[in-house]
Amino acid sequence: MKFLDFQAEVEETLASACRALGYKDAGADVSLPPNDSYGDLASAVAIRIAKDAGRSPGDLAVEIGAKAMDLARRTKYIGGVSPHKGGFVNFGINRPRFLLDAINGILAGDLGTTREKGEVVAVEHTNVNPNKALHIGHARNLVLGDSLVRVMRYLGQRVQALNYVDDSGAQVADIIVGFKFMGLPDEAPPGAKYDVYCGDNVYSRVTKEYETRPSLKEKQSLVLKEIEKGSGELAEYTRGIVRKILAAQLSTCWRLGATYDLLNWESQLVHSGMWEKIFESLKKMGYVRLQTQGENEGCWVIPDPDTGEEKVVVRSDGTAVYVAKDIPYAAWKIGLIGDPFGYEVYSGEQPGGPLYSTTLSGGKAKVHFGGAELAVSVIDARQSYLQKIVAKVLDKFREGASRRYVHRGYEVVALSKKTASQLGFGIDGEFVHMSGRKGLYVNVDTVLDRLKEKAKAETRRRNLSEAEGWVDEVAEAVAVAALRYELLKQDPDKMIVFDMDDALQFQGDTGPYLVYTYARARRILGKTEGRPRITLESAAKLGKPQEARLAKKMSMLDLAAETAGEFLSPREIAKFAHELAMDFNDFYESVPVNQEPDQDTRDARLALVDAASRVLAEAMRLIGVPVKERI
RNA sequence: GGGCCCGUAGCCUAGCACGGAUCAGGGCAUCAGCCUGCGGAGCUGAGGGUCGCCGGUUCGAAUCCGGCCGGGCCCGCCA
Numbered sequence: 001m002k003f004l005d006f007q008a009e010v011e012e013t014l015a016s017a018c019r020a021l022g023y024k025d026a027g028a029d030v031s032l033p034p035n036d037s038y039g040d041l042a043s044a045v046a047i048r049i050a051k052d053a054g055r056s057p058g059d060l061a062v063e064i065g066a067k068a069m070d071l072a073r074r075t076k077y078i079g080g081v082s083p084h085k086g087g088f089v090n091f092g093i094n095r096p097r098f099l100l101d102a103i104n105g106i107l108a109g110d111l112g113t114t115r116e117k118g119e120v121v122a123v124e125h126t127n128v129n130p131n132k133a134l135h136i137g138h139a140r141n142l143v144l145g146d147s148l149v150r151v152m153r154y155l156g157q158r159v160q161a162l163n164y165v166d167d168s169g170a171q172v173a174d175i176i177v178g179f180k181f182m183g184l185p186d187e188a189p190p191g192a193k194y195d196v197y198c199g200d201n202v203y204s205r206v207t208k209e210y211e212t213r214p215s216l217k218e219k220q221s222l223v224l225k226e227i228e229k230g231s232g233e234l235a236e237y238t239r240g241i242v243r244k245i246l247a248a249q250l251s252t253c254w255r256l257g258a259t260y261d262l263l264n265w266e267s268q269l270v271h272s273g274m275w276e277k278i279f280e281s282l283k284k285m286g287y288v289r290l291q292t293q294g295e296n297e298g299c300w301v302i303p304d305p306d307t308g309e310e311k312v313v314v315r316s317d318g319t320a321v322y323v324a325k326d327i328p329y330a331a332w333k334i335g336l337i338g339d340p341f342g343y344e345v346y347s348g349e350q351p352g353g354p355l356y357s358t359t360l361s362g363g364k365a366k367v368h369f370g371g372a373e374l375a376v377s378v379i380d381a382r383q384s385y386l387q388k389i390v391a392k393v394l395d396k397f398r399e400g401a402s403r404r405y406v407h408r409g410y411e412v413v414a415l416s417k418k419t420a421s422q423l424g425f426g427i428d429g430e431f432v433h434m435s436g437r438k439g440l441y442v443n444v445d446t447v448l449d450r451l452k453e454k455a456k457a458e459t460r461r462r463n464l465s466e467a468e469g470w471v472d473e474v475a476e477a478v479a480v481a482a483l484r485y486e487l488l489k490q491d492p493d494k495m496i497v498f499d500m501d502d503a504l505q506f507q508g509d510t511g512p513y514l515v516y517t518y519a520r521a522r523r524i525l526g527k528t529e530g531r532p533r534i535t536l537e538s539a540a541k542l543g544k545p546q547e548a549r550l551a552k553k554m555s556m557l558d559l560a561a562e563t564a565g566e567f568l569s570p571r572e573i574a575k576f577a578h579e580l581a582m583d584f585n586d587f588y589e590s591v592p593v594n595q596e597p598d599q600d601t602r603d604a605r606l607a608l609v610d611a612a613s614r615v616l617a618e619a620m621r622l623i624g625v626p627v628k629e630r631i
Numbered sequence: 632g633g634g635c636c637c638g639u640a641g642c643c644u645a646g647c648a649c650g651g652a653u654c655a656g657g658g659c660a661u662c663a664g665c666c667u668g669c670g671g672a673g674c675u676g677a678g679g680g681u682c683g684c685c686g687g688u689u690c691g692a693a694u695c696c697g698g699c700c701g702g703g704c705c706c707g708c709c710a
Contacts, residue, residue: 034652044651051690086652129710169710299708306634306706315708322710384635385705411636412704433703458672478672490644493636495703502643506672508658509644516672524669567648575645578657589665589674609669631672 001112002102003555006077010041010091013075017067023049030091036545039082039090040552047087057087065089077101095548096539099608102555103534106611111618112558114156122333122372123149124162126253126260127379129171130245132199134252135441136487136498137380137413137434143487144410145378146258147570147623154622155565160369163253163260164329167242168267171203171436173223175245176238178206181219186241195248196443204439230271250347250355252444256480257624259350262343262369263357266325271360272340274328275320278397279313287396288313305392306385326390334404335371336397343367374404376568381409381493408568410492415442416499431497444483447503451479454504455512459631477626478512484624485511489574509578511625517581518620519631520588521613526629528594530603532611538604546587551608553583554615561622570623577619584612 011028018026026045033042046060053060065083068091072078079094125145128138149161166172175198179186184205188197210217226234246263253259269275279300282288288300291310298316303309313324331337342363347355356367379387384407391402414431415423425432425440434441455478459471486503490496506512525532542548557576564572593609596602617627 029649031649031651034656035654038652042652047651047690057690084652088652090652166710171710296708304633304706307632309633309706311706312708317708319708321708325710380704381636382704388634409635414703429702431703455672462670462672491637494644495637497643502659505659508672510658510672512672516670520670520673527669582657585673588669592669594669631670 001110001555001558002077002098002105003552004559006093006098007041009072009075009077010043013068013071013078013091014043014045014064014089016071017064018045018049020071021063021067023053023064033088033090036549036552038084038088039080040093041091043089043091044087046083046089050087058083058085061085061087061089093548093552095543096536098555099539099542099547099551099604100534100536102551103539103607103611106554106614107532107607111615112561113154116156117158118152118156119373120158120160120371121152122160122162122370122375123152123378124164124264124333124376125149125378126258127164127166128249129166129169130195130242130249131171131175132203132245132436133193133195134249134444135413135434135436136444136447137441139256139444139447139483140410140413140487140496141378141380142253142256142258143484143624144408144492144570146256147484147488147573148376148378148408148568150622150624151561151564151570151573154561157565160262160372161260162262162264162333162369164264164266165242165246166266167239168224168227168270170220170224172238172242173220173227174206175202175241176223176227176234177216177219178202179241180223180234180237181216182206182209193248193251193445195245195252196445198245199436199443200439204437207437227267228270230267250350254351255448256444256484257626259352260355261353263346263355264329265358268341268358268360269325269329269332270320272328274332274337274340275324277337278328278331278393279320279324282393282396285396287393302389302393305388311389323386323389326386327393330375330377330390330394330405331397332370333372333375334394334401336394336401339368339370341369343369372404374406376406376408378408378410381411383407384409406568408492411495413487413496413498415440416497416502419498419500422500442498442500447483447500448479450500451482451504452476455479455482455506458506462631474628474631477628478506478515478631481511481515481620481625482506483511485514485574488571488623489578490571492569492571514577514581514616514620514625515628515631517584518613518616518627519629521584521609521616522629524593524609525606525613528602528606530594530599530606532603532607532609534604534607535600538600541598541601542604542608544591546583546590547605547608550580550583550587550612553580554612557615557619560619564622573619573622577616577623577625580612580616580619584616587612 015028026049030041030043047057050057061083065081069081077094077098080092082090126142149159152159178184188194288302291299291301299312300314301310304311341358343356343365344359344363345354346357387407394401414433417430420427420432452475456475459474560572560576564570593605620627
């Protein structure tokens, strides 16, 4: 990861040159040139100071460039400085030195991971109501959140991956109504996944029934009250159903490569007493007040952050509204309130480590959650307004607290007209929003199975003699790669219109392209008689532009990760991985490795391939795209 | 009525935070090529663009500011 070293040298050299020439406040900002024929880093400093200095940008660039060149002789990685007539000062890398250090660094294990302990960050994502299977909208949340967790850990932050389970809401109650009051079987038919069964066959049927049977709606509120109470036969029964659905959901999450550290349960949050404490304190400071007249009579209200009008937080019957459940959760995450929870292992089955659960009755596990320095909530953009209210209340509770509570929003996933019609829904526009009630959605498992089916055919065609199990494993990896990459690569602020046929795409800017490229690179290393090895002498023989581009790109993973962390935007890594893969394929097509007659050159190229593939694998790992040695 | 987000070739999209360099990068689709070669899930080339519109700032605007148009979402004693 030597590019940042080069950049630091350039910045320092540039600043020194400007200082030496008397341009004190010139600054030393550098950027990547649009085209690498200009150089490897560029500065527009001459253009910026030209006016004040009363000189032409071109002349200044020559002057600064000459001074910088002089100073650059003492640096390790600056190979040349060239002024451009437009006013840019371009810096070139000392190729052999840079190639040698970058490659040897990576082969020695330096993939840019920060080792020092960073801040504690709580990242909340997935958060699917436990009454149905994950659909592709949930997958977007999961992929964004899980990738963020991975990137932050790479950056050294101590991350708590949280998954919030709303086990006491109306959606769960609906399922229970179906089982207890409509006589629907609470066992899934053989071969059916339990969460899929509940979503496809129970939930939608119950909500439909509500329209014609008002008495059923009363059963829902009865169930809700029982769940709220937390004890009794119905509450126990519900707990069992929720655990069963959650287990099925988690298997899908794990299939997608996401894992969690902790499950937070809404029911426990409600019974923890945290809200009461916060409520009392807000009352004392006069932020919440009891409305004694008008339409909100008998309710406790707070001011709307946008309009100043009043928002209800506690209903006239004394129960708290939805935001009021989010507030204590947020306060717990950033340590504004004492931790009321104990912890226990929920599942030891989770790949990659145990999954814990909060508990209000003791808890033996010696782990600690909450109290983070920063909390990131991955929640779709429709909840931006509510999240703003939460942040406002946190600020009232403690000055400046909202700076540590960040809503990472993203737009929803809708369905294309074509996909909707394949599901039996005729629509007017070009797309339609998903709806669990209407049964208008595409489940994650369905998409993965379709992708896998296609990947299997493709893999089998290329590997006629391989065992079925091996082909299956590869196809599964390709399917996950395709879906994760597809959902991550797009700007989170843009709605995704999902089309099943378009999603079955393995060529071009896709996850499978990355998987393929990595396997291709490893193939070279597997087939060779040579050894990856590079010296300053052989590094000098790697003079092709494709070699330089590949080496430069692979040494910039840490840069991409820093940006990804700073803007909570893991797709920076997806972009990086794709660019690296393109650079590798370009190299692959134009530079022979094992056919290279000169042994030193061949070994140096092998070292480059080895290093580049390791960086690609690390980038893929950061976005949860599976890595296979062969496909 | 108030608030948030989006608008870049036939379609999808990068670049926008921090304004710069000759061709605004990719992908899909279309057309023309590249397998006795390290894997063709690849590569090369061609065609395809009023960066929604108008104005402002600037030496310089896809990028910053203002207005407008088009599209999506949110603003409940639902969750």
